[in-house]
Amino acid sequence: MEFVNIFTETYEYIGVMEREEAHTRGEWHEVFHCWCLSCDEGEWHVYLQLRSPDKKDYPGLYDITAAGHLEADESVEDGVREVKEEIGIDVAYEELEKVALLDTWIGKDREFAHEHMYVCRHSFSQFTLQEEEVEDVDRVSWEDFKRLWLGTAVRINSAKGHTLQRESFVPHENExxxxxxxxxxxxxxxxx
Structure with missing residues (x-):
C-alpha cells in the first residue's frame, strides 16, 4: 500500500492516508512534476509523455514529461526519482529548477503539484521508457504548446508527426x- 500526506485546500498538513483512499475521498495531496525542455537554434521545445494504453487512468493521452505522487515519507526532492523511473534519465534534483506550486485537480483527484523544469540535452534514442507507464516520448514547439493552451491554436504538430489537440492531453483542471x-x-x- 502507498501512503501520501494530505492537506487542507490552503496547503496545511493534516496527516497521512492511503493513496487510493485519498483519491476516493478527494483529499489534497502532493505530486512531483518535471517538464523537460530543450533549445534548438534558439527555439524551445517541450517533451511530452504518451501514457501507456494499459494505464488505469487516462491511457493513451499526452502528459507531463515525468511525474508521480510523493509518498508520505518523501521530500519534494525525492520526487526526482520519477524522471529516472519513467523516462530513464538520471538527473540530480539540483539540475532542476522549481518553477511553481500549483493546485490542480482532475475530477475528485486533488493535487498540489510541485512543478519543475529541466533543460534537457537528450535525443529520443537516449530515453529508456518504463513500458507499463509510458508508451512514448514526443516533443512539440514550446510556442505551439502555448498557442494550444492559450486558445490561439486548435491543433499542433509534434516532432514525430502527430497532430495534437487539447483532447490529446490529460485534462488537468483549474487553469x-x-x-x-x-x-x-x-x-x-x-x-x-
Missing part, C-alpha cells in the same frame, strides 16, 4: 496549463 505556461515562461527569460 492548470495557462498557470504552468506562465511559470515556465518566467523561468525561460534570458535563456537560449
Amino acid at each position: 492548470y496549463y495557462p498557470k504552468l505556461i506562465e511559470a515556465i515562461d518566467r523561468a525561460l527569460i534570458g535563456r537560449t
Whole structure:
C-alpha cells in the first residue's frame, strides 16, 4: 500500500492516508512534476509523455514529461526519482529548477503539484521508457504548446508527426496549463 500526506485546500498538513483512499475521498495531496525542455537554434521545445494504453487512468493521452505522487515519507526532492523511473534519465534534483506550486485537480483527484523544469540535452534514442507507464516520448514547439493552451491554436504538430489537440492531453483542471505556461515562461527569460 502507498501512503501520501494530505492537506487542507490552503496547503496545511493534516496527516497521512492511503493513496487510493485519498483519491476516493478527494483529499489534497502532493505530486512531483518535471517538464523537460530543450533549445534548438534558439527555439524551445517541450517533451511530452504518451501514457501507456494499459494505464488505469487516462491511457493513451499526452502528459507531463515525468511525474508521480510523493509518498508520505518523501521530500519534494525525492520526487526526482520519477524522471529516472519513467523516462530513464538520471538527473540530480539540483539540475532542476522549481518553477511553481500549483493546485490542480482532475475530477475528485486533488493535487498540489510541485512543478519543475529541466533543460534537457537528450535525443529520443537516449530515453529508456518504463513500458507499463509510458508508451512514448514526443516533443512539440514550446510556442505551439502555448498557442494550444492559450486558445490561439486548435491543433499542433509534434516532432514525430502527430497532430495534437487539447483532447490529446490529460485534462488537468483549474487553469492548470495557462498557470504552468506562465511559470515556465518566467523561468525561460534570458535563456537560449
